Amino acid sequence: MDRTDYLIVLTGGPGVGKTALLAEFQKQGFTIVQEDARRIIREQMETGGDALPWKNKLHYAQLMLDASCISYKNQIIKSPRQYIFFDRGIPDTLAYIAMENLIFETELLQEAKLLRYHRKVFILPPWADIYENDDERKQTLQEAEDTFKVMKDTYEKLGYKTITVPQASIEQRARFILERLNPKD
Template sequence: MDHSHYFIVLTGGPGVGKTTLLKELHKQGFHIVEEDARRIIREQLEANADGLPWKNKIRYAKLMLAASTASYLMQIRQDHQDYVFFDRGIPDTLAYIAMEGLAIEEELIHEAKGRRYHKKVFILPPWAAIYENDSERKQTWQEAENTFKIMKETYSKLGYEIIEVPKTTVIDRAQFILKALDQQNY
């Protein structure tokens, strides 16, 4: 069975409202897959390890790829018959590597091309009114804007249709996505 039709990616830079939007979609009855980055950062900090974006970028990228792949494979095993919304997808790791100016290993490109999501990828643009830093989100506003640009380029290069989610209420954002997926009756 081709699961890619059911796997919807929400992506974008930090602090753009992805988590809030995912919670709204979950409230509406959809299955969601939370982002792995914050969990990885917390685990690395607790273990006093270096797989952090501000310490060992390559190690962090490999941890992200492994976690994203595991999340993807777990959803395949669950054999969903409705949409599953992912807070970031495997290609986000490629975008992170590109942003950091690191070499992208062929294995990573193969992984991103082999594990496909729905052809429509929803990207949330930088939004200064809701952007905040915290202990796990250390990017500057300029880095957040750059992340958006590189995420868009990365998904486009992989053949996805990029749909920018408007800056509006969380309910309107959810309805926008469902309408774009022809699911406005949910």
Template sequence: MTTRGQRHIDHFFVLTGGPGAGKTTTLLELHRRGFMYMPEVARKIIREQADTGGNALPWGDMTAYRDMMWHRSAAVFDEALARCEKQTVFFDRGLPDTLAYSILENIPVPDKFSRQLGDYRYNTEVFLFPPWKAIYGTDTERKQDFDLAVKTYGVIEDTYVRSGYKTVKVPETSPEQRAIFILNHLNL
């Protein structure tokens, strides 16, 4: 059985970058091609908080929101580990994204999060989606303007590199071509 802890899970691949760069659309294309993916937890938290009148939101209690993202992202990792011993899994963001959010919002990171990061190690190569103004848009869950999306991208890239990952930049092209780029890069 595969276990987590101080080693990378080689068949777990993160797709990350700033908001609105096309990660989720590409993940859905990978899923259409038969690959498992784990959805982003942030949007689900925002919807749940909005539905219940909660304040753990990026425009509310940002620390509570960050903590929920951390715990849910860890749970998603563990769920994938339990379900997919050898199967390739693509993640819509990873735990380092939560650290990047903390940096962006100047929220102190608990020491236990930094220690736990070593227990949740994805493949060392992370697919990074650069900001792409032509496809960028806001909605009820994504309220950042494009300039903040660019800043977010930079912090995310830096956080992954400092966390021991190598980033692979995904080109600005159709979701189908992006999926092919990723699969070719991985020889899948």
């Protein structure tokens, strides 16, 4: 298997249960890579910075893209031998850039598209029963549904096969994903 075959992306709009699912994978002994967006928002709020999705979207997207590329490169150089689960991937930032109609250097975007993950990307759909807002998550459920569609489309345009994770218990979701990572299909 290629090194990228070990890099598994869990994606979807906000509030769909990615964090709980990643905690389950960590409990099972897998390495997880936390998303950079929440960390950036927290840091910006603590320091009075403007790189926030409700203030300076371009600056926020730049920090997210840089951080996502660094997180990716930190994992790929380790020559992984077991699955590493990412809470979002670089294409999530590309989807955000597209949704917000932000202008980025074409060369920078092309470089980001070259950093590849496993060909199967697991996308969690909006789920009204578990969706909650907080200080860092200000989107409405409708915005979460719109985000889901754009992310799915972005990954598919980049040649990934998106697999929708069913709304089920954390354990069932984890089992669903692991069963579909069989390299024979």
